Amino acid sequence: MNIVAIANQKxxxxxxxxxINLSxxxxxxxxxxxxxxxxxxxxxxxxxxxxTPTPNTSLYEVLIGGERLADRVIPTRFDNLSLIPSDMDLAGAEIELAQAEDHLTRLREVLSQLRVAAMYDFVFIDCPPSLGVLMTSALAAADELLIPLQCEFFGLEGLAKIVHVQDQVRRSGANPDGRIEGIVMTMYDGRTNLSRQVVEQVREHFPDEVYQTVIRRSxxxxxxxxxxxxIIEYDPASSGSVDYRSLAQEFLTRHR
Ligand SMILES: Nc1ncnc2c1ncn2[C@@H]1O[C@H](COP(=O)(O)OP(=O)(O)O)[C@@H](O)[C@H]1O
Ligand SMILES: [Mg+2]
Structure with missing residues (x-):
């Protein structure tokens, strides 16, 4: 089982x-x-x-109140996809966790139950857009970091930052084996030079990490x-469906 944090502080x-669409x-x-x-x-x-986001259904009570992780998992209409939902009350975890001594590793410990149960091949964590406790504890819990990067000039600046933070988490000892699994270029617009240039630049710096699949603006x-x-429900024939199916295939190939 691989735990994959989908993160970028932007x-x-x-x-x-x-x-949503890779899963x-x-x-x-x-x-x-x-x-x-x-x-x-x-x-x-x-x-x-x-x-519908609903109080008392998120990871909050698992992280703070000692509720059971398994009780928070709900099925979806997709056969092989389960969900642990979120709700605004999870914002409280950001503050309360910060005061706990084990704030960086509590999520990691909670999710270790999943490794024992071995019910999933991949666990994806959708992270909030900040460098707060929730995001850094996701970096500490995840085997792999998947970074979506917008095909814009300022996308690159953000990339240096998150790579640095992941490195800090690794060197803190909280997650010594954490690695960058990949970078997914998003909102690509083939009509602009900028999109092409940004993809080229990121490929230069991270040749192994950047996915061949690029997600077009749609x-x-x-x-x-x-x-x-x-997207595969809403418009199965759209470019978004084509791109995310291709991303899923490439993800599987990388994990074979
Ligand atoms: N490839 C794309 N083409 C067009 N719109 C997109 C694309 N990817 C995301 N969006 C839209 O851009 C906005 C931000 O995307 P989102 O996935 O919510 O970003 P984040 O989770 O990083 O904040 C949303 O409104 C989303 O629907
Ligand atoms: Mg988001």
Whole structure:
């Protein structure tokens, strides 16, 4: 089992879109059992998959109150996809965890139960857009870091920052084997030189990490969450469906 944090401290770069659509594409390929954890108090994965964020359903009480992790897992309409939803109350964990001595490793300990149970092949964590406790504890808990990066000039600046933070977490001893699994270029616009240049530059610096699959800018990808649907449900023939299916295939190939 691999725990994969989908993270970038910048907001609006495609973390949640990638979390929803990579998970649902992997599940629908039928080759992996997937658990998706919504760790963002904004609960965009939860609502984007058609669930209503509800108090007392998130990881909050597991992290703070000692509730059982297994009780927070809910099935989805995808056969091989389960979800741990989020709700605004998870924002409280950010503050309360910060005061705990084991704040960096508590999530890691909680999720270690999943390794014992061995019910999933991949566990994805959709992280909030900040360098707060929730995000850093996800970096401490995850075997792998998957970074969505917007094809824009300022995308690159953010990349240096998160790579640095992951390095700090690794050197703190909290997660000595944590590694960068990949970088997914998002919102690619083939008509602009900028998109091409940014992809080229990132490939130069991270030749092994950058996925061959690039996620194109697509209006349909932006619309799907307001219908509570993954892109393969909302518009199976759209470029967004093509791109995220391709990403899922490439992800599987990398993990073979
Ligand atoms: N490839 C894309 N093309 C068009 N819109 C996108 C694409 N990826 C994400 N979006 C939209 O951009 C916004 C930010 O994406 P989101 O995945 O929520 O980012 P994050 O989780 O990093 O904040 C959302 O409205 C989303 O629907
Ligand atoms: Mg998000």
């Amino acid at each position: 907001g609006g770069v495609g973390k949640t879109t990638t979390a 649902t594409c992997l599940a629908s390929l039928g080759k992996a059992r997937v658990l998706l954890i919504d760790l963002d108090p904004q609960a965009n994965v939860t609502s984007g998959l058609g669930f 209006v349909r990808l932006g619309e799907a969450p307001s219908f509570g649907q993954a």
